[in-house]
Amino acid sequence: MAHLEIDAVSLAYPNAREQSTFLALDSIGLGIERGEFVTIVGPSGCGKSSLLMLVAALLHPTSGSIRLNGKPVVTPGSDRALVFQDFALLPWRTVLKNVELGLELAHVPAAERKAIAQKYIAMVGLRDFEGHFPHQLSGGMRQRVGIARALSVGPEVLLMDEPFGALDAQIRQVMAVELLKIWERDRKTIVFITHDIDEAVFLADRVIVMSASPGRVIETIPVALPRPRPLTLRNHPDFVAYRQRIWDLLEEQVRSSLNWQASDEAPPLAPVS
């Protein structure tokens, strides 16, 4: 039994205007092992973020089920924690208070939650910034706060929704290395959404490639690159081969989604007579 099981999960949104439903995810099946680092790539709008929200139970599947340790996931809980692309920090709280948020909501006593928060703030290298407010931090630092906040509740699964998507290219690569260091320390199960193929390969034990809308799993690619992984790994021939393979799969999907848009939304131009 896998640690996290996603079993034939579909998600449909009602479309009020056309009185129909829009299928976002089409029978997704995935088994993720304990301690595994899985990345999910797919074209924009393929529903990969929705999949993460389903695991977090912030959304509920139209059909199918999600199980963690064999138990169905129905409500948000501290066994899963989210890291968001837009950080979603609370601007009126200091770094320390932001990291304490999840513990506070779980009614952990003040002294205890402060100690736990400080531990994770130190882990992400922000010990000197405990008293700072989010607007006083750079994007990379803010996301480290987001990661510390997620880790502080002691989740079994870390759900990361394009966490480095708002950061510039160099910071992104540094953050990826740091994330791997944190992960190698306690080997939490991580599900990581990205549209950056390099990032997906660099981080993952397994890359899940999703189709254009409605989202389906079209390929699961185990990444057999050694760990720990240095930044220079990106030039290794094996890495380049993975990148090429995923790019080929995605290109097809991106093309099909563009064609679909072109035929569906933009009427052909009337010939000029």
Place this chain on the structure above:
Amino acid sequence: MRLSRRLVVGTISVVAFLALWQFVGQREIVRSDLISYPTEVLATFVRLTSTGELGTNAAVTLQEFIEGFVPSVVVGVIFGVALALIRPLRELLDPLLTAIYNAPVIAFIPILVVWFGVGTYSKVVIVFISAIFPVIINTRVGVSEIAEPWLRAVRSFGAGQLQIVTKAILPGSMPAIMAGIRLGLGRAIVGLIAGEMYVSLSGIGRMIQIYSSAARSSEIIVLVVVIAVFGYACVALLRSVENRMGTWRSDLE
């Protein structure tokens, strides 16, 4: 450097104004029984204070203010949050609220006196209704403009409905709520003094009414300054509360 320069220039203008006023009044260039002059005003202040007249009346006004203002903030915030979150309630009450919000509270004073008497009750009610509408409306706007990521963050950790309100909605709309409280404060002071001047048994507004019917300029000026200082002190107090709540402002994010 810039701050101290501003301080110097500001002080100069105040001192110059007081000197000119003193000169024009004391030399009777303009009739001093109409405009008085600073040293006379100061002497009047000392006299009113030493007899206890000012203290007793100020205490009445302050008590009316507190008894009306504190409940208006508490009820206004709760009501504003409820309006923002409960759509049927909003649809039901919006037209009524907008109408009352835009009506001058002073127009309600006579009927409130009929209902609640000439004593302090009618003043407490005037303060309450003067302050509550800006608080309700600002709170409502603040809550409905809450940023979605804050709610998402709190929900992702499994927050219940009440926790969503206390951990995300209230602190997130605090800048708007404080703006509403500040607006309500100004309206409450205007309503309170106007109410006391209209009809009352005691209070600063009552003193103004008495001394104005005797054309006693110095006393009236003392009372106006007292009101102005009270208003300034309230705003300063609100500022310090805001600062203590952190450097959170809606333009920082």
